[in-house]
Amino acid sequence: MAVLFTPIWGGVDEFLGVFLLEKRPVTITFVGIVYAAATGANAVAVVVAHRFVGGGLKRVSAIYGLATVMLFGSVFLPGPLGALPLVISLGLNGLASILLDGLLQRAADDATRATTASVKGLMQSIAGIGVLLLCGALAGTTDWHTAVLGVCVLAATLWVATGFLLARTSWRQGN
Numbered sequence: 001m002a003v004l005f006t007p008i009w010g011g012v013d014e015f016l017g018v019f020l021l022e023k024r025p026v027t028i029t030f031v032g033i034v035y036a037a038a039t040g041a042n043a044v045a046v047v048v049a050h051r052f053v054g055g056g057l058k059r060v061s062a063i064y065g066l067a068t069v070m071l072f073g074s075v076f077l078p079g080p081l082g083a084l085p086l087v088i089s090l091g092l093n094g095l096a097s098i099l100l101d102g103l104l105q106r107a108a109d110d111a112t113r114a115t116t117a118s119v120k121g122l123m124q125s126i127a128g129i130g131v132l133l134l135c136g137a138l139a140g141t142t143d144w145h146t147a148v149l150g151v152c153v154l155a156a157t158l159w160v161a162t163g164f165l166l167a168r169t170s171w172r173q174g175n
Contacts, residue, residue: 041091
């Protein structure tokens with residue numbers, strides 16, 4: 001989860017401006033406001049994250065799932081209305097990322113904590129390149145809405161697969 005989900009929203013954040021500018025009548029000023037709102041949503045996520053501790057990977061997965069639904073909403077809502085679920089999605093991703101990092105920190109012992117964080121960061125960078133290439137390829141052949149929709153499908157697929165793996169692990173531990 002730590003390696004795959006975070007780069008998806010990083011890719012969306014990277015292409016947020018061009019994606020929004022395809023929604024008429026969005027202006028450059030509006031794009032700046034949306035970037036500011038997304039930054040604010042992440043700041044709120046940092047402030048409230050401690051209230052969401054507990055529930056483990058299931059809770060983190062549920063938050064990523066809601067972020068994915070909001071991301072889909074940003075694609076299908078017209079004009080500036082698509083910005084609201086986009087900002088919510090980016091904020092939820094920030095919250096899930098913080099909670100997931102906390103879970104990773106607690107799971108790693110002192111001797112491996114730094115290595116675990118470094119490997120996670122490296123793998124996120126590699127996965128991020130893949131997401132950016134996917135977005136660029138889709139946008140180059142179609143448009144930015146299709147590119148973000150492709151990222152939504154990727155996120156939804158990862159979310160369903162994660163849910164399946166969590167359910168399977170939970171079932172095995174119960175038997």
